[in-house]
Every structure is written in C-alpha cells, then in structure tokens.
Amino acid sequence: MAGTSLLALIDDIATLLDDVAVMTKVAARKSAAVADDVAAMTKLATKKTAGVLGDDLALNAQQVTGVKAERELPVVWAVAKGSLINKAILVPSALLISVIAPWAITPLLMLGGLFLCYEGAEKLWHAFGPRKPEDTAHREELAHALADPDVDLVAFEKEKIKGAVRTDFILSAEIIVITLGTVAAASMGERVAVLVGISLIMTAGVYGLVAGIVKLDDLGLHLNRQAASWKQSLGRGILVAAPWLMKTLSVLGTAAMFLVGGGILVHGIPALGHGIEAFAATLGWIGSLAASLAGGLAGLVAGAVLVMVAGLVKRLRGGGAKPV
Template sequence: MAGGLFALLDDIAVLAKAAAASIDDVGAAAGRASAKAAGVIVDDTAVTPRYVEGIDPKRELPIIKKIAIGSLRNKLLFILPAALLLSQFLPWALTPLLMLGGTYLCFEGVEKIWERIAHRGEEAAHGGEETAPDEKQITSGAIRTDFILSAEIMVISLNEVKSEPFLSRAAILVVVALAITVLVYGVVALIVKMDDVGLHLSKTGSGFRRSFGSGLVKAMPPLLSTLSVVGIAAMIWVGGHILLVGLDELGLHAPYDLVHHAEEAVHDATGALGGVLGWVTNTIGSAILGLIVGAVVVAVVQAVHKRKAH
C-alpha cells in the first residue's frame, strides 16, 4: 500500500514537472511570437491615442477601457478560433484574408487624410465650428481598426509557432493576446493621461517637480498630434506591407522584388547605416503601395456615396 502511494506521488511529481516545463515552453514561445509582431504592436500603440483627441479628459480612460475590452474580445473570441481553424484545415486562406485586412488598413489611413483635407474645407465654409465627437462612433471605429491590427499580430504570432501541437498553439496565442492587449492599452492610457500627471506636478510640486510637470503639460499636445500622424502613416505602411508580402506569396513577385532590390541596394551602398536605411527604403515602398491602394478604394467609396446621394 505504502509502495503504491509513493509510486503515485512519484507519478504526480513527474506530471507536475512536465506541466511546469510546458508552461515555460508556452511562455518562451509566446515571447518569441510577440517579438516577431513588435512592429505591428508599435503601430497599434501609435494609432489608438488619436481616437481620444478632442474628448473630455474625464472620458479618455473609460473610452480606452472600452477599446481595450473590444480588442481582447476581437483577439480571443473571433481572431484566435478562426486563425487556429484556418491554420489547421485551410492554411492557404490566411494570406488572402490578411491581404483583405491590409486593404482595409490602407483605406482607413487614406480616408483619414482625406477627412482632414475635407474637414478644413468645411471649417472654412462654416466659420471653424466643430461638432462634439460621438463616443460610440469613436469606440466602434477604434475597435474595427484594432481588429485588423490584432489579426495581423495574431497571424504573425501563429506563423512563429505553427509547428507546435494544436493545444500548445492555442495556449501560446491566448498568452500573446492577453500580454499585448495589456501592454498596448496600458501604454496608451499612460500617454493620454500624462498631461494630467504634469498638471498635478506643476500645481503640487516644487523646484524640479514643478518644472518637469509644466514641461509635460506643454509637451503633450504636440506629442499627441505627432502620434496621430504616426498612427495614420502606420496604417498605410502596415497595410501596404501586408499587401506586398501577400502578393509575393500568391505568385505576383514584381512589386515585392522591386522594393526588396531597392532595399538591398541602399543597404549595400550606405555602410554602417545600411540596416536602418534599408528598412526605411522598404517602409517607403510599402507606404507607396498602401497610398495607391488606399486612394483607389477611397475614390471608389466616395463615388458610391455620391451615386447614392443622387
């Protein structure tokens, strides 16, 4: 009886060690997968703050919370099951779906540029009057854009662990989804509330703290404006890059080869700065493709709206 008990305890210890090793493997794989998606994570962080521009400061964190919950719902309830099932049964469908998302990102970015141009004309015509932002519309728009970026993050992560068993892939993607959502929206919340921190320091602090707080208050408006521009540029660049890689995978190699050869030429010709300037060249090429595709889609959408209006 005692021998049986000790054998059972030994079995439990072995299982516990195996489970611990499995958890370590999942954590390490999730870290590798997240690192591969780092570029899109940065883009996601840059895109989100522009959604709370012009919002009552008291409503900024509640709106970001709603967007974060929507982002997590996107990842866990929609993207993760779909990505796992597609990778298991229809792996060829992932690339066209990613390209569809990339096209939407290009459209979203170019549409924002068009809206800014058109809005200036409307301001001039209406004496610069502005309407209050609609929170519901802002939140739904942000969650919709997040869906595309989240899908890109999850598919890139999935591609890094595609050789893992099905359940391990699922566990790794859950960890990636939770970690990235907390990271992105934690940073976004910190960015948009930094001016409040600065105001508090400038009023309650003394010496360096007061000066630092005043500096934060002055720095935040240009920082948020810069992030807004970066967010729009990021959507166009990421969307264009998705399309560039997708076309190459589907057999249309010319656009990718053109950008890749330009990147290599710049890399080889610029010495120590070759890596950075080569990446810039690739980014510019992706952005040009994104601008072209986005402009075409915006033109089509505008034409459809005008036809409906008439």
C-alpha cells in the same frame, strides 16, 4: 527462489524508475525548448505588429477626446473590455482557419497588409489633403457636446465607446492575422500560446499606455499647482509635451504601418521579395535598412493606389445617385 524473484523485481523497478527519470528529463528539455520557441515567436510577432500598435495607441487616445476628465479612465477601461471581447472572437476564428483552411493565411495576411497601407495613405491624405465638410462637422459636434449642458453626455460617451470598440476590432484583426502568419508553421499548442499571449500583451500594453497618455494633462496641471518650483516647471513641461507626444505617436504609427504593411506585401510576392533581398545583400551593413525602406515605399505606393481607387469608387457612386 523467492529471494531471487524479489531481487529481480527490485531490479526491474529500479530500471523502470531510471527510464522514468530519463523520460522526465527529456520531457523537461522539450518543454523548455517549446517555451523558448513560444517566447521567440511571441517576440517576433510583437515586432511585426508594432505598426498596428503605434496607430492603435494614437487612435485610441484620440477616441477618448471629448470625454470629461473624470470619465476618461472608465471609458478607457470600457473600451479595453470591448477589446478583450473582440480578441476572444478573433483568436478562435484565426485558429479555426489555420486548421480547416491553412492556405487562406497568406491571402489574409496580404489583405491585412493592404489594409494597413490603405489606412496609412488615408491618414496622410486627411492630414495634407483638402478638408472634408464631414470632418469640420464632427469637430463642431464635439465642441457642442462639451459646451451644451443639455446634451446627454452618457449617450455621447456610449457612442464614443462603441466607435472605439469597432475600430479596435479592425486593428485587433490585423494584429491576429499578422501573428497567425508568423506562427503558421508551429504546432497548435504553440499557435494558441502565441496568439493568446499577443492578445493579452497588446491589450494591456495599448490601453495601459492610453490611460497614461490621456491623464498626462491632469498630471501636468497637478504638478503646476505645487509650491516647489521644480514641480511647476515639470508640470508645464508635461503640458507642453503631451500634444507633441500624441503627434509623434501618430507620425510613428503611420510610418510603421507602411513599413509593416509594405513588408508583408513584398514577402507575399516571392519574385519581388527575393529581388529586394538580393539587392539589399550587395549593400553590406545598410542592406537591412534598405530592404525595410523598400518595403515601406512599396506600402506607400500600394496605399496611394488604394486611396485613389476608393476615392474614384465613391465619386462614381455619388454621381450615380444624383438625378440626371
């Protein structure tokens, strides 16, 4: 009997271990599937936030303008730390909203899309519209700060960092909201993983590239002073290309803002979104491009309307403040 009981016990243990092995395999497969899902959602979210990324790059590189060359990297690092703090505030806030008010994700996404379109249209207006007195005053202030040795450059630098961190908060909020809309139907663990992953990728990517961009002129000058003629030629090429790189980033960033923001608005209005998709389906291989351009056009129109409304409100406020 004792031998029979021992054999039965061994058989039960073997069965249990077999069950554990099966469950472990299932769990491993599920973990791998979850990891694949998170990677796919992160990739999709990265594509959708590309519009903000291009503008973020150009804007942050411009924010460092006016800082002494030896202080450019410390300033970029200070803004990057501020950006991480911004995202440490925004990610839990977004997750809380997704739990207590999931219905608010789509309206927030639409607001983010509208803001992108407004920002893009405002950039176009600043580029091609009449120059404002405050823009000229800002440039004169910057030139004075660099030329006057009595100006407190530490205070000037701190103001630049504060301004850049404030701008980053808005852009980071756009990134987080767009990402949240992408993973709204996912589990909480996947949402956390994607939001945290996007935050780290965007921060490292943006400020790493900004650091490289702002030091391009230094690299060009360094190469231009070398003895080898090919290094001098490369250095001159970098010095010529650096300003054009900034302009290209700005143009691509603005175009992407309309494409991404308009795409969000179009998909947020089901009738319009389905209509564009149905029309694009009749165009064959060029359909996806046509749908993207239609979204970009919708974003341009929405942005132009918002800029006109904002300008009208400013005029009314200014008119109301004047004495009769």
